[in-house]
Amino acid sequence: MKTTIKKWGINGEGIAYYHRKPVFIPYALPQEEIEYHIVKETRKYCIGEMDRLITQSARRRYPLCSKWQTCGGCALMHTQYKEQCKMKSQMVKEALRKYTKYQGPILPIIKNPDPLGYRNMCKLPLQKINGHWQTGMYEANTHDFVAIDRCFIHEKQIELVRKAALEVFDQYQLKDLETLVLKVFDQKVQMILVTKEITVSDACITALSAIDSVVSIWQSIKKEESMDTFGDTMIHLSGTETMELTLGAIHCQLLPRSFFQLNTKQALRLYQLVQEWTPNCHTIMEAYCGIGAMSLFVANKAESVWGIEYNRDAIENAKINAQWNHCDNVSFLCGDANEKLMGTNESIDCLIVDPPRKGLESMVNTILQKQIPTILYVSCNPSTLAKDLAVLTKQYTIQKVQPLDMFSQTPLVETIVYLERKSK
Numbered sequence: 231m232k233t234t235i236k237k238w239g240i241n242g243e244g245i246a247y248y249h250r251k252p253v254f255i256p257y258a259l260p261q262e263e264i265e266y267h268i269v270k271e272t273r274k275y276c277i278g279e280m281d282r283l284i285t286q287s288a289r290r291r292y293p294l295c296s297k298w299q300t301c302g303g304c305a306l307m308h309t310q311y312k313e314q315c316k317m318k319s320q321m322v323k324e325a326l327r328k329y330t331k332y333q334g335p336i337l338p339i340i341k342n343p344d345p346l347g348y349r350n351m352c353k354l355p356l357q358k359i360n361g362h363w364q365t366g367m368y369e370a371n372t373h374d375f376v377a378i379d380r381c382f383i384h385e386k387q388i389e390l391v392r393k394a395a396l397e398v399f400d401q402y403q404l405k406d407l408e409t410l411v412l413k414v415f416d417q418k419v420q421m422i423l424v425t426k427e428i429t430v431s432d433a434c435i436t437a438l439s440a441i442d443s444v445v446s447i448w449q450s451i452k453k454e455e456s457m458d459t460f461g462d463t464m465i466h467l468s469g470t471e472t473m474e475l476t477l478g479a480i481h482c483q484l485l486p487r488s489f490f491q492l493n494t495k496q497a498l499r500l501y502q503l504v505q506e507w508t509p510n511c512h513t514i515m516e517a518y519c520g521i522g523a524m525s526l527f528v529a530n531k532a533e534s535v536w537g538i539e540y541n542r543d544a545i546e547n548a549k550i551n552a553q554w555n556h557c558d559n560v561s562f563l564c565g566d567a568n569e570k571l572m573g574t575n576e577s578i579d580c581l582i583v584d585p586p587r588k589g590l591e592s593m594v595n596t597i598l599q600k601q602i603p604t605i606l607y608v609s610c611n612p613s614t615l616a617k618d619l620a621v622l623t624k625q626y627t628i629q630k631v632q633p634l635d636m637f638s639q640t641p642l643v644e645t646i647v648y649l650e651r652k653s654k
């Protein structure tokens with residue numbers, strides 16, 4: 231069948247219509263004329279597969295990575311960077327229009343200075359192919375391993391260490407390797423080997439430690455299948471336990487299981503913006519604070535700042551980070567964000583939230599009960615953001631919306647929203 235793509239879908243696909251039903255067609259761009267067939271049809275939508283590109287969009291470009299379609303992580307790699315940014319701004323605008331009554335402006339997206347080579351972390355499945363260890367990925371919805379020998383969005387150090395580590399794994403004939411996790415901050419790399427058993431010899435650890443820029447090595451033993459990358463046991467093998475990173479004037483540490491934003495330069499831009507938008511006030515609470523970087527950035531805006539996070543390692547880091555940066559007015563609590571907010575007797579002037587992709591869930595109602603004057607909502611998912619805003623706008627007005635490109639080549643977008651409580 232022939233069709234013309236009408237607009238973008240939230241996962242970077244093109245959307246056309248078949249008998250008035252939307253058809254999501256991966257790798258087709260708006261305004262392109264294509265031939266396609268339907269691979270799945272439901273009551274509300276169809277999934278299509280492109281057979282032939284008839285008229286090519288001027289926005290299309292040659293994707294650098296030969297595995298981009300198999301991997302699927304960089305679903306926008308065939309699109310010029312300027313257009314990727316337009317698509318993301320459009321996503322934020324449409325999500326807000328769909329779920330809230332917001333008709334105001336969306337600030338121009340903050341572009342990524344490095345649309346390639348920006349990612350400071352990788353979690354790569356490992357498999358032995360023809361006697362050699364390879365990093366790769368599993369094809370979507372299958373157990374089929376696809377070896378990937380280069381990733382264009384990883385920071386350079388990650389790629390160098392990844393290749394050198396594979397040689398060491400072969401040389402020492404390692405067994406039971408599951409996943410290779412690498413993190414890079416300030417040109418230094420932390421390596422975490424996820425294995426089924428304890429199989430790493432001292433000689434192998436010495437060889438891995440000798441790889442240029444590796445400063446920290448951990449092993450995580452994962453005996454059972456689970457969605458978590460790491461297993462229950464974490465063993466420190468060599469070098470420093472924590473990684474250190476500098477974000478403008480702030481110096482932080484983090485442990486392997488602590489969350490940090492995937493793009494260090496854009497994380498700094500995000501924290502600077504949050505600092506700029508946070509009003510001077512008495513008490514700030516930051517829910518979902520990770521290692522506490524945002525709380526430290528807003529420390530000079532209030533008499534006291536509270537950070538809440540349920541990951542124990544991240545809270546341990548956050549407490550040390552407050553000391554390192556002489557932020558005596560910043561405290562951190564370990565626990566569920568909603569429960570801590572519900573249980574507090576403090577009068578909060580400004581709430582900063584940066585929840586995971588699923589959004590605020592029931593915390594949205596706790597926020598309404600607390601009658602907090604200002605909220606800064608940092609989100610990596612425009613759909614859950616907009617659904618939460620639909621509830622919050624019963625009491626709040628959206629003052630500013632700022633998209634930021636944290637994850638170039640992918641359809642994901644970070645958004646910061648500033649909300650003020652309506653006066654009665």
Ligand SMILES: C[S@@+](CC[C@H](N)C(=O)[O-])C[C@H]1O[C@@H](n2cnc3c(N)ncnc32)[C@H](O)[C@@H]1O
Pocket residue numbers: 489490491517518519520521522523524538539540541544565566567568584585586
């Ligand atoms: C998107 S990250 C934001 C981290 C931090 N704001 C930063 O910039 O690094 C979300 C964080 O929320 C934490 N988290 C997830 N669910 C939580 C919950 N119910 N209560 C408290 N923290 C939670 C995660 O461990 C993660 O550190």
